[in-house]
Amino acid sequence: MSLTPNDIGRIAKLARLELSGPQSERMLGQLNGFFDIVEQMNAVDTTGVEPLAHPTAVIGEVALRLRPDVVSEPNNREANQKSAPAVERGLFLVPKVIE
Amino acid sequence: MSKQKQASLLVQGYEVVIGFETHAQLATNSKIFSRAATAFGAEPNTQACAVDLALPGTLPVMNRAAVEHAIRFGLAVGAHVAEQSVFARKNYFYPDLPKGYQISQFEIPVVQGGEVSFYLGDEKKTVRLVRAHLEEDAGKSLHEDFIGQSGIDLNRAGTPLLEIVTEPDIRSSAEAVAYAKELHKIVTWIGICDGNMQEGSFRCDANVSVRKPGEPLGTRREIKNLNSFKFMQQAIDYEVRWQIEQLEDGYEIQQATVLFDPDTGETRAMRTKEDAADYRYFPDPDLPPLVVARSWVDEVKAAMPELPRAMAERLVADYGLPEYDATTLTQSPAMAAYFEVAAKASGQAKMASNWIMGEVSRRLNNEEKDIAQVPVSAETLAALLKRIADGTVSNNAAKQVMDALWSGEGQDVDAVIEAKGLKQMNDSGALEAIIDEVMAANAPMVVQFRAGKDKAFNALVGLVMKASKGKANPQQVNDVLRQKLG
Amino acid sequence: MNARQIHEMGVAELAAAIADKQTSSVEAAQALLARARQHESLGAYLAFNEDATLAQARAADARVAAGERSPLLGVPVAHKDIFVTRDFPTTAGSKMLAGYQSPFDATVVARLAGAGAVTLGKLNCDEFAMGGSNENSAYAVAHNPWDTSRVPGGSSGGSAVAVAARLAPAVTGTDTGGSIRQPASFCNVTGIKPTYGRCSRYGMVAFASSLDQAGPMARSAADCATLLTAMAGPDIDRDSTSLDRPAEDYTAWLGKPREGASAAQPLKGLRIGLPKEFFGEGCAPDVIAAVRAALAEYEKLGATLVDVSLPRTELSIPVYYIIAPAEASSNLSRFDGVKFGHRAAQYDDLVDMYQKTRSEGFGPEVQRRIMIGTYVLSHGYYDAYYLKAQQIRRLIAQDFQQAFTQCDVIAGPVAPTVAWKIGEKGDDPVANYLADIFTLPGSLAGLPGMSVPAGFGAGGLPVGLQLLGNYFQEGELLQAAHAFQQATDWHTRSPEGF
Numbered sequence A: 001m002s003l004t005p006n007d008i009g010r011i012a013k014l015a016r017l018e019l020s021g022p023q024s025e026r027m028l029g030q031l032n033g034f035f036d037i038v039e040q041m042n043a044v045d046t047t048g049v050e051p052l053a054h055p056t057a058v059i060g061e062v063a064l065r066l067r068p069d070v071v072s073e074p075n076n077r078e079a080n081q082k083s084a085p086a087v088e089r090g091l092f093l094v095p096k097v098i099e
Numbered sequence B: 001m002s003k004q005k006q007a008s009l010l011v012q013g014y015e016v017v018i019g020f021e022t023h024a025q026l027a028t029n030s031k032i033f034s035r036a037a038t039a040f041g042a043e044p045n046t047q048a049c050a051v052d053l054a055l056p057g058t059l060p061v062m063n064r065a066a067v068e069h070a071i072r073f074g075l076a077v078g079a080h081v082a083e084q085s086v087f088a089r090k091n092y093f094y095p096d097l098p099k100g101y102q103i104s105q106f107e108i109p110v111v112q113g114g115e116v117s118f119y120l121g122d123e124k125k126t127v128r129l130v131r132a133h134l135e136e137d138a139g140k141s142l143h144e145d146f147i148g149q150s151g152i153d154l155n156r157a158g159t160p161l162l163e164i165v166t167e168p169d170i171r172s173s174a175e176a177v178a179y180a181k182e183l184h185k186i187v188t189w190i191g192i193c194d195g196n197m198q199e200g201s202f203r204c205d206a207n208v209s210v211r212k213p214g215e216p217l218g219t220r221r222e223i224k225n226l227n228s229f230k231f232m233q234q235a236i237d238y239e240v241r242w243q244i245e246q247l248e249d250g251y252e253i254q255q256a257t258v259l260f261d262p263d264t265g266e267t268r269a270m271r272t273k274e275d276a277a278d279y280r281y282f283p284d285p286d287l288p289p290l291v292v293a294r295s296w297v298d299e300v301k302a303a304m305p306e307l308p309r310a311m312a313e314r315l316v317a318d319y320g321l322p323e324y325d326a327t328t329l330t331q332s333p334a335m336a337a338y339f340e341v342a343a344k345a346s347g348q349a350k351m352a353s354n355w356i357m358g359e360v361s362r363r364l365n366n367e368e369k370d371i372a373q374v375p376v377s378a379e380t381l382a383a384l385l386k387r388i389a390d391g392t393v394s395n396n397a398a399k400q401v402m403d404a405l406w407s408g409e410g411q412d413v414d415a416v417i418e419a420k421g422l423k424q425m426n427d428s429g430a431l432e433a434i435i436d437e438v439m440a441a442n443a444p445m446v447v448q449f450r451a452g453k454d455k456a457f458n459a460l461v462g463l464v465m466k467a468s469k470g471k472a473n474p475q476q477v478n479d480v481l482r483q484k485l486g
Numbered sequence C: 001m002n003a004r005q006i007h008e009m010g011v012a013e014l015a016a017a018i019a020d021k022q023t024s025s026v027e028a029a030q031a032l033l034a035r036a037r038q039h040e041s042l043g044a045y046l047a048f049n050e051d052a053t054l055a056q057a058r059a060a061d062a063r064v065a066a067g068e069r070s071p072l073l074g075v076p077v078a079h080k081d082i083f084v085t086r087d088f089p090t091t092a093g094s095k096m097l098a099g100y101q102s103p104f105d106a107t108v109v110a111r112l113a114g115a116g117a118v119t120l121g122k123l124n125c126d127e128f129a130m131g132g133s134n135e136n137s138a139y140a141v142a143h144n145p146w147d148t149s150r151v152p153g154g155s156s157g158g159s160a161v162a163v164a165a166r167l168a169p170a171v172t173g174t175d176t177g178g179s180i181r182q183p184a185s186f187c188n189v190t191g192i193k194p195t196y197g198r199c200s201r202y203g204m205v206a207f208a209s210s211l212d213q214a215g216p217m218a219r220s221a222a223d224c225a226t227l228l229t230a231m232a233g234p235d236i237d238r239d240s241t242s243l244d245r246p247a248e249d250y251t252a253w254l255g256k257p258r259e260g261a262s263a264a265q266p267l268k269g270l271r272i273g274l275p276k277e278f279f280g281e282g283c284a285p286d287v288i289a290a291v292r293a294a295l296a297e298y299e300k301l302g303a304t305l306v307d308v309s310l311p312r313t314e315l316s317i318p319v320y321y322i323i324a325p326a327e328a329s330s331n332l333s334r335f336d337g338v339k340f341g342h343r344a345a346q347y348d349d350l351v352d353m354y355q356k357t358r359s360e361g362f363g364p365e366v367q368r369r370i371m372i373g374t375y376v377l378s379h380g381y382y383d384a385y386y387l388k389a390q391q392i393r394r395l396i397a398q399d400f401q402q403a404f405t406q407c408d409v410i411a412g413p414v415a416p417t418v419a420w421k422i423g424e425k426g427d428d429p430v431a432n433y434l435a436d437i438f439t440l441p442g443s444l445a446g447l448p449g450m451s452v453p454a455g456f457g458a459g460g461l462p463v464g465l466q467l468l469g470n471y472f473q474e475g476e477l478l479q480a481a482h483a484f485q486q487a488t489d490w491h492t493r494s495p496e497g498f
Helices: A005-014 A021-043 B003-009 B064-076 B173-189 B229-248 B294-302 B308-319 B323-329 B333-346 B349-366 B378-389 B395-406 B413-420 B428-441 B443-450 B455-467 B474-485 C003-008 C011-019 C025-038 C050-065 C107-114 C157-164 C181-187 C221-231 C285-300 C316-334 C350-361 C364-377 C383-403 C429-434 C440-445 C474-487
Strands: A091-095 B015-025 B088-091 B101-104 B115-120 B123-136 B140-142 B149-153 B160-166 B202-211 B221-226 B256-261 B266-269 C045-047 C076-080 C118-123 C170-175 C190-193 C213-218 C271-275 C304-308 C409-413 C449-456 C462-468
Touching: A005 A021, A005 C364, A021 C316, A021 C364, A021 C383, A021 C429, A091 C350, B015 B173, B015 B229, B064 B123, B064 B160, B064 B173, B064 B294, B088 C316, B101 B123, B115 B173, B115 B323, B123 B173, B160 B173, B173 B202, B173 B229, B173 B308, B202 B229, B221 B229, B221 B266, B229 B256, B229 B266, B308 B323, B308 B333, B308 B349, B323 B333, B323 B349, B333 B349, B333 B378, B349 B378, B349 B395, B378 B395, B378 B413, B395 B413, B428 B443, B428 B455, B428 B474, B443 B455, B443 B474, B455 B474, C003 C025, C011 C025, C011 C050, C011 C221, C025 C050, C025 C076, C025 C118, C045 C157, C050 C118, C076 C157, C107 C118, C107 C170, C107 C221, C118 C157, C157 C170, C157 C181, C157 C213, C170 C181, C170 C190, C170 C221, C181 C190, C181 C449, C181 C462, C190 C221, C190 C474, C213 C221, C221 C449, C221 C474, C271 C285, C285 C304, C285 C409, C285 C449, C285 C462, C285 C474, C316 C364, C316 C383, C316 C429, C316 C440, C364 C383, C383 C440, C409 C474, C449 C474, C462 C474
Parallel strands: B221 B256, C076 C118, C076 C170, C271 C304, C271 C409
Antiparallel strands: A091 B149, B015 B160, B015 B202, B088 B101, B115 B123, B123 B160, B140 B149, B202 B221, B256 B266, C045 C118, C170 C213, C190 C213, C190 C449, C409 C462, C449 C462
């Protein structure tokens, strides 16, 4: 299972990364090298095996905890926006979003 | 459905196929995964806490009330409430999506199946639901005030949503609106959503396609953000005509997302998003599976009110009301309760229905009031209805009584009737005397009637009513006058 | 008390000295800050805030003056720059978060502060905790004090350096695939990664959500126990993956002999399982020699060695390097230049802004893992890669449960070699990934694991002994490590010049 330059382009787009020509090439080589060792997984018979999403589920049920519907976060806008790149009148500014 | 009916729904020979996706904002105090408030209309980003802003290191914690609301909905539509369901990340980049993914449910939603029934005209329709799942709302982009830029407000980010998805069972724009209205009624009735469409609490997307009858499903286009029932029908009708035109001109329909422009009345495709559908869903590792025990479902079920459709059917059965009345009266639990009290206390179900749908609703609408704020209690209305039924007042006079009761002049029906002197004349002797007088004073009219001019009769009735200062019982006047005229 | 001696003290000793008023928290903090500046070239620290540190120290001294005594009161510590802190910037070792000021403290940081610990500064690490050598830090390379031309390990490289060079008596680190254990092994430091969910992840810049865990690193198991006691415990309000198990006093396990054991043979009855896959050709002979010597000591302490097998050890590499990047690729999507962090200076439109921001802000290894993660989750590949990896993950976890029917604790090397030279592994990601082979299985299963200084290998470089326990057995591990440290002195050694 080998990746192609098209794959690199498609994935980079999905991930909003910009790779130059040489960077793309290097990435392709490195990823293919990585996926060579991933091939080992195919040899493993996993029929009927439940994926393990939460590690301690191996020894007992893990269930989502639910909290009471109480508001306890007050307005903390100033502190929260301290590291914002662009803010005006409390709004985060971004290049125009075209629908 | 009969072939005739099916045929009658065709548009230029095409069958319309519609599926609905509705996002109902759940009426909780705090957000689905954070403890910030959900109230509408706050200053930008004052209700967006660290979790909502996706600040590094933040994690989601689930709101119990959102789950409870989902269970309630599942029960209301006869769906299966899953004992275990999973939250998944839907990954895409957008400025109003702070984490770069939306926490939603993908393969295993909390509510599965179900159906919504309603009347379209006098025909009962049932639309099947595929599922309803919990997810978080995104923030808002504001474009108007900035040149070349957009302002992002994340107050709405994290508000709990229930996404309700139907099978493509709907066959006309009218049916679509009827479905949407019934769904709206259900979610507000059971108290899980405030239903305020202007504030975005209830947002509908319609997936529309057309096909010649018997052919496979056509390619669908999705009309997003249909937030008023009025525009909903308009938008779907336009889209249907547009698709048919395209097909007739030999073009294929491309899958697209479209927006309806109420100013032009047209649907228009949104800028196409490349790699549209690769959301890379995977179970959210920050959230273990949601477990809903049978006992919790039973608890919620025990606390559920009677649902509108069931109640409407009961009103038809118990009170002999027409379907239209029953549907109108069950627009809200408060309205239905008001009716039942008035109907039981007066013994006049149909009259009560007419008065509530008519006089009461008219006054409430004029004053922009809700039934909860009605100044005339159901018991008082019942008392008035009884006085109409027993002939004490005419229907017209009763309206004057209502005016007085509504404006607070009095609470006691009989007292108001007395005070305003609105009692109908039931004394036949006095009535006969008046009729004789009128006939005598209008001999030419009597002659005209006897000669065949029916209109003269109404004129005479009018004169009698006037002479009695409106107090005569119209029915009685009719009967006696006819008798005397021969 | 003069400056020289403060840095020689571990947590317990320093806490006692402060409590006995032989020194003060302010004095200790000042001494260690000076020392940190003196050894800046090691690249251990990324940020200081002297005013904040001294304010915390003064507050601790006030508590001491009021008569309070507790094991961490006034003790200076430092935090891996993965933990967000209000008073210090947080970068996670990345340009993406240059200058980022968090409005809240990580739960683990807050708990240590509540116990009276004082923050000296933020410690260097591989960018977003991705790496095994600290060479992926966007800010500075960190140097192993045992041989400054070599890596300290990673991703908690700065943390290990700070303890090894005695810049701080104890620190926090994070371990996702071995990032506490491996640098501890390379730097002769004691470190523990608890059971997944034992410490809150709230306030840890997320790398791989189902694997990340916070843990202490210090000069002894005893000191680790003290820190872990303060750090661990349920965080019901903020972390849905935090275990709802009552907090424990891990120090109660120290010096406690096992049931049926004696003072002379405190570990009698302890069965130590040695996975044959950990002792094969993939491990350098000098490392194996040091580990076996350490195990011989364990036998003297009464333990028995048992052969076990973890047959899917090698598979843990592809499995981990699919799951972790997948989760990371999603966790890192929030870095988009909109709400916080870096934003590109020049861009044409929104998409361009995203692309430039992320390409400028993320280093090559992070970009690589985002690419891998995005790919394995993408349409058509999810089943073959991500789902398959999670299935094999369960099998790996089951292998451990099988092994634990025959032993109480699993032991072996932490890494196949001692620390390598800075720059040696180059840009080849696979070479780096393969070096994680012994720590990944425990991470995937979510089991607690320790690295305990066990001696020295080639070039006089430290070798750590890895101990892995079953779920929630941090106490047993600390007990076993402590007993070893009572009978040996590897953990007390310091590199020359430090």
